[in-house]
Amino acid sequence: MNHSVAGKEELQELRKDFVILSHNYQIPEIQDAADFVGDSLGLCRAAAKVDKPYILFCGVDFMAESAAMLNPDKTVVVPDFNARCPMAAMLPAKKLREAKEKHPDAAVVLYINTLAEARAEADILCTSANAVTIVNSIEEDKILFGPDKNLAWHVSRYTDKEIIPVPYYGHCRTHVFIKKEHVLEAKKKYPEAEVLIHPECYPEVQLLADYICSTEQMIKRAKESDAREFIIGTEVGLLHRLKKENPGKKFYAVLDKAICITMKKNTWDKFILALKEKKNVVKVDPVIAEKAREALDRMLETSSSKPPLGPVPVKLGEDIEGTERH
Ligand code: SF4
Numbered sequence: 001m002n003h004s005v006a007g008k009e010e011l012q013e014l015r016k017d018f019v020i021l022s023h024n025y026q027i028p029e030i031q032d033a034a035d036f037v038g039d040s041l042g043l044c045r046a047a048a049k050v051d052k053p054y055i056l057f058c059g060v061d062f063m064a065e066s067a068a069m070l071n072p073d074k075t076v077v078v079p080d081f082n083a084r085c086p087m088a089a090m091l092p093a094k095k096l097r098e099a100k101e102k103h104p105d106a107a108v109v110l111y112i113n114t115l116a117e118a119r120a121e122a123d124i125l126c127t128s129a130n131a132v133t134i135v136n137s138i139e140e141d142k143i144l145f146g147p148d149k150n151l152a153w154h155v156s157r158y159t160d161k162e163i164i165p166v167p168y169y170g171h172c173r174t175h176v177f178i179k180k181e182h183v184l185e186a187k188k189k190y191p192e193a194e195v196l197i198h199p200e201c202y203p204e205v206q207l208l209a210d211y212i213c214s215t216e217q218m219i220k221r222a223k224e225s226d227a228r229e230f231i232i233g234t235e236v237g238l239l240h241r242l243k244k245e246n247p248g249k250k251f252y253a254v255l256d257k258a259i260c261i262t263m264k265k266n267t268w269d270k271f272i273l274a275l276k277e278k279k280n281v282v283k284v285d286p287v288i289a290e291k292a293r294e295a296l297d298r299m300l301e302t303s304s305s306k307p308p309l310g311p312v313p314v315k316l317g318e319d320i321e322g323t324e325r326h
Contacts, residue, residue, distance in 0.1 A: 014275040018077075019050045021067065023059035024215040025237035025263040030058050030271055037241060039216040040066070040112045041127040041303065047071055048300070056274055057282070058266050060085040065116050068282045069293045076282040079270035083262050085113055087200075090170045091147035093117040099144050099166040106164060107140035110295065111148050113172075116284045118146075120291035125299040128199050129214035132158040137302050146170055154199035154212060174235050174260040175200035182255045183208040186231045190252055194225055197233035197254075205233060222246050235260045 011033070021043050022034035031037045036046040040063055047055060047067035055076045057064040061084045068076040091110075096118050100108065110122040111131065119125060126134035128151055135143055135155050142162045145152040147170035156163040178201050187195065187208070196218045197209035206212055211221055215238050222230055222242050232239060233254040242251045274280060284292070 011272075011275075014272070015056075017052055018054045018056045018275060019046075019052045020056045021046055021058065023063060023237075023263065024219075024241060025235040025260050026058045026266060027237070027264060027268065028240040029268045030266060031237075031240055033271070034058065039127065039129060039214055041129055041214075042216055043067070045300070050074060054278060056271070058271065059083070060088070060262055062088045062113055062115055064282045065284050065292075066112065066296060068284050069116065069289045069296060072289070075278065077274050077278055078280045078282055079266040079274045081280050083265040085262060087147055087170060087172045088113050088115050088118075090167055091115075091118050093121055095167055096121045096144075096146065099146075099164075103142060103144055103164060105140070106142040106144045107138050108144045109135055109138070110146055111151055112296075112299075114147060116288050116292040119295050120288045122292075122295040123298070124302065125295045127214060127299075129216055130299070130303050131155050131199070134299060134302055135159050135161060135163070148172060148200055150175070150202060150206070151199045153203050154206060172200040174258055175233075176202060177258050178202075178205055178233050178255050180204045180208065183231070183233060186252060186254050190229055190231055192227070193229035193231045193250075193252065194221075194227040195231045195233070196221055201233055209233065218242065219245065222249060222251070234258065235263070237263065 020034045022031050022037045024037060024039055043063060048070045050071055053074060055067050055071060055074055057067050057076055057078050064076055064078050091114055108122045110119060110125050112125050112127050124134055131151055132155055136159050144166050145163050146166040149165040149168060149170050152163050152165040175198055183205055195208060195210045196213045197206050199212050213221055215234060218238060219241060223246060229250045231252050231254055236253045236256060236258055239251050239253055
């Protein structure tokens with residue numbers, strides 16, 4: 001831990017009114033200081049159980065909005081307001097309303113990586129861990145799914161429903177850095193390693209996986225698998241936790257440059273400042289929050305009764321049409 005800004009005792013004093021939540025992609029110092037480290041769904045659940053007046057949310061904008069919506073009586077603070085997910089920004093509410101007008105018979109399932117205004121237009125949310133379960137749990141046969149077209153592609157392979165990506169180009173700027181060639185190279189270098197790939201990666205990358213996993217499913221798979229080595233296709237921040245929780249195993253990032261710049265805006269100095277000043281308070285318009293919360297609550301309810309699948313073994317042998325690069 002970096003003690004240049006705050007020593008151990010000072011940190012203890014500063015954090016006494018806070019529950020600190022950190023996404024798996026945060027810098028190691030923040031992950032180590034957090035009360036809870038996890039993925040979007042895990043953090044949503046942790047935020048809902050919080051028993052302190054403040055939440056310090058170390059992740060990106062849409063995640064902090066979820067925490068604020070689930071905890072209207074708590075103050076949610078972030079280290080940096082500029083930690084905004086570009087994928088979430090790709091689906092403004094207006095664009096979703098246009099798609100709904102075009103497909104009035106479709107249900108709307110949105111990846112949790114969306115902002116409150118778009119969520120207010122959704123029937124239900126999902127995460128990368130539970131997307132397949134959520135889509136298969138709803139009645140409609142036609143689904144508007146946004147904003148990640150690569151996750152939409154993954155879901156479409158595990159359901160009979162018609163999946164319409166909205167927008168057609170939605171993607172994570174970090175995961176699309178990972179190309180097929182990078183995985184092939186890693187597999188050549190580490191032939192014994194099990195390959196775990198995040199569903200925000202391109203389809204052609206997903207097809208090279210042993211398992212398609214959300215970050216939390218990667219943690220689970222790494223613990224349960226008999227393999228001693230793993231090739232990891234996601235943002236490199238996850239490797240800190242994988243190594244920490246599995247000291248006898250080896251983890252190799254498919255691509256060291258798969259770094260989410262926006263997640264890394266939350267530096268240790270800003271983290272300490274946020275605890276000291278309690279200034280960057282996340283606010284969501286109450287009318288929008290109420291509507292958006294319904295979709296979030298529906299996801300949490302469905303997830304409790306229908307737990308997500310474990311890591312999904314990759315399905316091979318299908319074409320990958322319509323998966324052009326950005
Ligand atoms: S990793 Fe991708 S989806 Fe996650 S916050 Fe960064 S840009 Fe958004």
